[in-house]
Amino acid sequence: xxELPEMVTIARQVADELTGAKVISCERGNSPHKWVWYSMxxxxxxxxxxxxxxxxxxxxxxxxxxxxxxxxxxxxxxxGGRITLHPDGSxxxxxxxxxxxxxxxxxxxxxxxxxxxxxxAEEGQSIGFQDTEGRVNPTGDEFSxxxxxxxxxxxxxxGKRSVKAFMASKPRISGVGNGYVQDICFRARLHPxxxxxxxxxRERLRWYHAIRGVLNDAIAxxxxxxxxxxxxxxxxxxxxxxxxxxxxxxxxxxxxxxKTQYLGGSCYFCPECQL
Ligand SMILES: [Zn+2]
Numbered sequence: 001x002x003e004l005p006e007m008v009t010i011a012r013q014v015a016d017e018l019t020g021a022k023v024i025s026c027e028r029g030n031s032p033h034k035w036v037w038y039s040m041x042x043x044x045x046x047x048x049x050x051x052x053x054x055x056x057x058x059x060x061x062x063x064x065x066x067x068x069x070x071x072x073x074x075x076x077x078x079x080g081g082r083i084t085l086h087p088d089g090s091x092x093x094x095x096x097x098x099x100x101x102x103x104x105x106x107x108x109x110x111x112x113x114x115x116x117x118x119x120x121a122e123e124g125q126s127i128g129f130q131d132t133e134g135r136v137n138p139t140g141d142e143f144s145x146x147x148x149x150x151x152x153x154x155x156x157x158x159g160k161r162s163v164k165a166f167m168a169s170k171p172r173i174s175g176v177g178n179g180y181v182q183d184i185c186f187r188a189r190l191h192p193x194x195x196x197x198x199x200x201x202r203e204r205l206r207w208y209h210a211i212r213g214v215l216n217d218a219i220a221x222x223x224x225x226x227x228x229x230x231x232x233x234x235x236x237x238x239x240x241x242x243x244x245x246x247x248x249x250x251x252x253x254x255x256x257x258x259k260t261q262y263l264g265g266s267c268y269f270c271p272e273c274q275l
Pocket of ligand 1: 270274
């Protein structure tokens with residue numbers, strides 16, 4: 001799944017490559033897929049997109065917002081798979097869920113694996129996902145330590161909540177999924193199941209810095225090496241804890257890394273370092 005660092009990377013690349021590009025062809029998916037969410041019919045995508053120009057793409061959490069000028073926005077995200085720019089039509093993927101062709105011969109394709117959304121909406125209209133309200137961009141200035149503490153206190157007031165739940169299952173921050181949760185927990189020395197109401201001030205501060213640190217490191221590296229960018233290249237961020245680490249010595253203390261299933265995904269952790 002693309003998470004925030006991958007989507008920031010791809011949105012920057014799309015902005016560099018395609019701002020001002022005119023769409024001359026559009027195909028809203030040639031492969032039916034139950035878990036791809038669209039906001040309109042195939043012919044409506046074509047009617048709206050063909051003849052319009054792309055504005056500068058930006059990332060919002062794990063989604064890319066792509067202005068389609070004048071008047072529309074394409075939002076792509078919450079997805080596993082690939083968003084790829086092709087120099088020409090020779091190597092387009094056979095199964096694709098969106099394809100845009102440009103006047104200079106290039107193509108943009110979106111191929112969803114697992115699930116994902118490709119929403120088209122008029123500017124200022126809601127885009128089919130409203131679950132993001134109240135979430136904070138964890139790499140933005142608005143995510144101060146005071147804001148983080150306020151979110152934690154608000155969450156703690158709603159009953160028992162874990163560190164992983166706060167970040168990824170019913171999150172208060174946007175764009176983090178099961179991938180980056182692992183390294184954030186490791187850097188914060190917190191177990192993913194740890195109850196947030198039991199955290200000391202020092203632990204909260206360490207967690208806050210771990211969120212910012214891991215995500216910013218990953219953005220600087222162009223995302224994880226297990227995901228691909230707009231040009232099909234892997235990112236440079238190698239996770240400390242993912243499936244490859246299972247049974248390997250913890251880089252902090254040498255204890256074998258363990259795995260548990262929790263909140264819809266595998267968690268990898270050091271049983272000595274992460275409490
Ligand atoms: Zn350890």
